[in-house]
Amino acid sequence: MAERNMTLQKTPMPVQPAQERVQNFSEVALGYTFSMAVAEARRCLNCKTHPCVSACPVCIDIPSFIGKIINEDMDGSFEILGASSTLPAVCGRVCPQETQCESVCVRAIKGESVGIGRLERFAADWHRENHTSVPRRYPQNGHSVAVIGAGPSGLTCAGDLARLGYQVTVFEALHVAGGVLVYGIPEFRLPKAVVRYEVEALQALGVRIETDVIVGKSLTVDELFAMGFEAVFIGTGAGLPSFLGIPGENLKGVYSANEYLTRVNLMKAYLENSSTPIQRSFSVAVVGGGNVAMDAARCAKRMGADKVAIVYRRGKAELPARAEEVEHAEEEGIEFHFLSNPTEVLGDAQGWVTGLKCVEMSLGEPDASGRRRPVPKPGSEFELPIDTLIVAVGTSPNPLIRATTAGLNADRHGCIIVSDESGLTSRENVYAGGDAVTGAATVIQAMGAGKRAAQAIHQLISTKAGVC
Secondary structure (H helix, E strand, C coil): CCCCCCCCCCCCCCECCHHHHCCCCCCCECCCCHHHHHHHHCCCCCCCCCHHHHCCCCCCCHHHHHHHHHCCCHHHHHHHHHHHCCCHHHHHHHCCHHHCHHHHCHHHHHCCCCCHHHHHHHHHHHHHHHCCCCCCCCCCCCCEEEEECCCHHHHHHHHHHHHCCCEEEEECCCCCCCCHHHHCCCCCCCCHHHHHHHHHHHHHHCCEEECCCCECCCECHHHHHHCCCCEEEECCCCCEECCCCCCCCCCECEEEHHHHHHHHHHCCCCCCCCCCCCCCCCEEEEECCCHHHHHHHHHHHHCCCCEEEEECCCCHHHCCCCHHHHHHHHHCCCEEECCEEEEEEEECCCCEEEEEEEEEEEEEEECCCCCEEEEEEEEEEEEEECCEEEECCCEECCCHHHHCCCCCCECCCCCECECCCCCEECCCCEEECCHHHHCCCCHHHHHHHHHHHHHHHHHHHHHHHCCC
């Protein structure tokens, strides 16, 4: 049996130096070497209760996949990962392990948790770099399911159903599959080659992906049933941006974070030969405190802005972004204006942004979410000179599908209502999951919803038709 590594700290992750990485869009975190991965895996105690498994939204057998790394069985490690996760290389990079599996790791009682996410990334990357075999196809059961949206929830649902023998067709509105993984998360956090590989692995399983199909315009849910699909899963995400509702938001130089990131990530605006128009900024303000705000700010820095600032109405302790992303942003020279809230976007006679008027805030009594409500301080107004404003204060589901699907109920925020964790909607044989149901959440939560819906769809069809 391999000797345990009782070091209190995680094996450090190699990263690009900050002064270098702000000049490129290459991945910041460079990943473990083989020896680093084995050393970190040996920190796992393989404790009896395995709390990390129950804290994982897709229930990966974490001690077992780590145990395979300890024994230097990388094929075995990936096989265990792949049994639960459709997108292991993605999750190893963007899943907030620190608030899920790693938060309950017993090693964190005295020291740091095992680097579960880093090990997941290593196992997935090792497999991608060392294997060329095509995933085996599973015997077909003669039944078909339609999935709307090729984001994390849709791809997960499709992959799990394909393994159960279903003919699955995914309908994607954009020209490439991946959803938020390709349009929202920057290349320096999630290389698009990694996403393509995992999408191609699903296609090798037999999943069909039809791009440039806008369900609700190109065809409807009713037409999908008319085409012979026996169930439909809606995983269309939450891509409709919210704005601040302050004067000046219609000025030139104001972007939603969704638009800005889509132009940079999906349309490759950072390349010299890109045909996608985007403002080359000198001074940028990003409003918001989540991962999307960090992504937008760090992209703006790489796009050449001299000064980039995050404006957030609460304090640093309340930032919802991952601690690692905040740390990387600080290292890259992003400024933070905490306890500050925009009140007006200022512009010139030609309609271009010239500044952002803000007011200082203090934290008052807790609101309905349990967080202390920001309250303006009288007489504390100040201005930030900027030429670009990026608004990253949340998103909601696009209303197109619910507006064109009779009997599909949604709440006042536009989120599709489901009856339980299976994702069953008010419409017969229609399931939904991910951000289309919850509003903007995490990739791994969306994947968990896709897995549960796949099992529910299988139960539905097998009960009706006797599928094995």
